Amino acid sequence: MRLMQIAQRADDLDRAAEFYQTLLGAPPRARFDPPGLLFFDLDGVRLLLDRNAPSALLYLRVEDVQAALDRLGEGVEVVSAPHVIFTHDDDTLGPAGHEEWQAFVKDSEGNTVGLIAFQPRV
Structure with a gap:
């Protein structure tokens, strides 16, 4: 079994x-309006932005948390600045010998999105 799709509330599909x-860093894969559905591809998992979906807490893996924030620009609301949340001594939940960095932002629709990156422990 594998994750196929995750939905997130979006009141304004253009925004x-x-x-x-x-x-x-990629355009939407499909849009159906009506009824108000917008799809992105997350490495084989569909991200559905839907006017009728409840809010979900998404955690997206990025190469570099700060670079992702910089790409979003100054207008994005940062809920929690980049910080190390965990150091992986083994590969149970992430690559051994790496720090797990996280930050949280509000998307354009008011949903919280977590950004995660793994950086080699210094």
Whole structure:
């Protein structure tokens, strides 16, 4: 079994499309309006932005948390600045010998999005 799709609330599809295209560095894969559905590809998992979906807490893996924040620009609301949340001594939940960095932002629709990156321990 593997994750196929995750849905996130988006009241304004144009605004959400701009935010997620900037964050993900890729355009939407499909749009159906009506009924108000916008899809992005997350390495084989569909991200559905839907006017009728509840808010979800997404955690997206990025290469560098600070670079992702910089790409989003000064207008993005940072809920929690980049910080090390955990150091992986083994590979149970992440690559051994790496620090797990996280930050949280609000997307264009008011949903919280977590950004995660693994950096070699210094």
